[in-house]
Amino acid sequence: MADNKPIQPPTGTRDLYPIEAARRRFITEAWRRASINHGFEEVDGPTFEFTELYTKKSGEGIVSEIFGVFSGKDEQGVKALGEKLARGVDAPAPYALRPEFTPTLARMYAAKAASLPKPTKWFTAGPFFRAERPQRGRLREFLQWNCDVIGLALPEKPTPDDVARATAQADAEVIAACVGLLRELGLTSKDVRVKFGHRGLLVNFLAQCVSPFTSADAVVALLDRRPKISDAVFAAEAKQLAFEWEKFDSLVLSYKIHHVFSSVAEVEVAKGVELTSIESYAIQFGEAVRTAGLTNWVELDFSIVRGLAYYTGMVFEVIVDGERAVAGGGRYDNLIELFGGPSTPAVGFGMGDVVLSLVLQDKGLMPSDAELMQISGESPDVFVISNGTPEADAALPAVLADLRRGTRESRGRDSLHARRTNKTTKNVGKLLQEAEKSGAHFAAIVESAGEVTLKNLRTREQDQARTPIASLKAEVLKRLSRVDA
């Protein structure tokens, strides 16, 4: 029929057939495990939010980067929207598909701030949407993992030092979760650089290299242009600004997390110089990075900036092989307040699934299809085969149903993944081949109305004695160590 032409999925979205769904599960489960093991709790919000939630954080410009959403039920609203849209793209739809999680998180935290612990550590992982032209590494629907630490653990009357320490610890904690994930997936500090910047620290460095120091703006602008101009031009302009760039370079280059900072601090403190809060922070951050075992992963890079209007402290990007950004984030101390909550410091990051998957595939770290099916539990526990007699044929469906049956008491641990053939052949040899191909752990050959032969397809051991059908399930659960102690 001419009418029945195939419909495609929208550009930039994905159809996940079983193997792609297993790959997605592999990633989301790794995200989940890394989050939980680092003490983050799962939260989630709506897939679409009021458009205002995003314009409030990012300005009206975001409207042309998101998908507008409206209810087809709301006749009046649809008409009014139509009239607005006809006038131009900046008339927003009432709702938008979420392009990021942070505004939802800020809204949720603000609504319950008084009853939430300090710090509150939340993670989420789900679909997000961007209205852009799809390209390699960027889709219009993608998954994103977010970890955020909101609020600080502080004593009742905190000193500036207490604040610096708690801030540094929270900053290091989100980086630790991110690196923890990458390490578990098989990446090493040779593959990955966590590059961090810090506007306050940059200003502190510049104050030591520009005299008299009034504002960092002109020097920052020059540093931004540096990669595009010649060394001579750069040096000449630096001189005009009284910017001792050689001293600056040596400060940056010599910045080894912890060591330099603690030695700098020791010298300063010995001289009777009081550390600035930013210097305290830098020392504490270095210390937190070191005790978390991340020294080899993290480095200072002032070219990491990421949206000055939004971030208020440390910012970072996670770069693989010097070019692929797999994650990014930083400190945003003003957002909770913007969404109606109490002033609350916060830090977090986001990691998408698209670049991460490409990295894992290119490095051979994505498990094989067979491994994926096993990891995701989609390999059968038992493949049930009839020996071909009418008696066994008749007994098979009930054997299958019994293996699958789960109880509430065991929380489903006594429910087994059991399969049978869909083929009409009665050849036991062929059926055993099919069982092996399915990745099944055991084959159970029904021999009569009362007995099966059990075969471990992974060790290739076959029981010499037959197993009564009545005890088959208990036997398999025992061999899979799935019975509770």
Next chain:
Amino acid sequence: MADNKPIQPPTGTRDLYPIEAARRRFITEAWRRASINHGFEEVDGPTFEFTELYTKKSGEGIVSEIFGVFSGKDEQGVKALGEKLARGVDAPAPYALRPEFTPTLARMYAAKAASLPKPTKWFTAGPFFRAERPQRGRLREFLQWNCDVIGLALPEKPTPDDVARATAQADAEVIAACVGLLRELGLTSKDVRVKFGHRGLLVNFLAQCVSPFTSADAVVALLDRRPKISDAVFAAEAKQLAFEWEKFDSLVLSYKIHHVFSSVAEVEVAKGVELTSIESYAIQFGEAVRTAGLTNWVELDFSIVRGLAYYTGMVFEVIVDGERAVAGGGRYDNLIELFGGPSTPAVGFGMGDVVLSLVLQDKGLMPSDAELMQISGESPDVFVISNGTPEADAALPAVLADLRRGTRESRGRDSLHARRTNKTTKNVGKLLQEAEKSGAHFAAIVESAGEVTLKNLRTREQDQARTPIASLKAEVLKRLSRVDA
């Protein structure tokens, strides 16, 4: 600031704080386990699709029941959409938030039909959207679980009997997955009725009770009106249609799955009467329901109809306590073809999370908050405490980091959920209380730079001898049986 007023989530959507997220996870994991153990493989599609995908299946009327979606990037498209919308609600946006999964499934199956096995068994679970006024049991964003069996396992030259058997088996298979889930969650056949109807079977019954039989339509219309009219009026109208309603009632009432049908069949076959394909189907369906152990759950109810334009065979609804529909589905043999694939029989069902959650809560079957955190893995494995000495304080962060560290080789099984306090107290007794409150399995009290005391908070056993920090992780993994054999 007046500007920073709180923004609410859109009506009919949900914010999931940790405990609500754990409840969602409890349900989606149960769905997943039931699906996989019954041999279904996971698939998924985009969150939004071309609107055409839904109007093609359900007609233009669906537009007022779905959320329209458009790209804010596409200036031209936005203008054109605006002009169309200004004219009335039936001008659809290019995309729609998915209100159901079946059209996506049909599109995906049609695109790869030639390379997919027969049958293909797919499940999915994710967010779906309906533009309707929210009410108890219905939200605008909800989760839905779908299981479908597409295609039939048939021998090369199938007889009508082969087709009837394979169809009945597939129909029973999706019901078995659905009941398997409900049973595992603690519901029994006393709580749940799987009521099925079948247009073909109804016509077959009517043909035995209306003479001469030409069309079922007038009788079906009368049966539909039956609950609203008096017995006398019903009987009078039945008489006019030559409809022997008492015989019909006794056929329906006496329909006990399998038994009646096989005895009916025996009688007919003994009389030399050839069974119709619908009679063969009914016998096979009864047999499949019986061998799957579902006899007590399933009953015939011709009032179950569910959209005659779409369903082509058996339809069913799963009713809890006689009133709450938790799932529904049926056979739709024309849909794959409608989406450009080869003519392929299919059967499936959908179950939402909203009514299911209400049922579990009302029946006391939703686990407690503490159980949920344990099930979802959000209870810590180890809570690490310093004994308060500077030496132990300094050693603690590295202990924590080491416990959390996972490797690719173990697929993260060697990564532990480890926490520490965020409080400033150094009182070990108080910290042990906090550890217990967190639901942690073990507390590890750091005693020095090299040793910890390990305490099992579930059994309250405390090790008499200290454990070297270097072997702490291996020891905990061993006690949690998390080391691979």
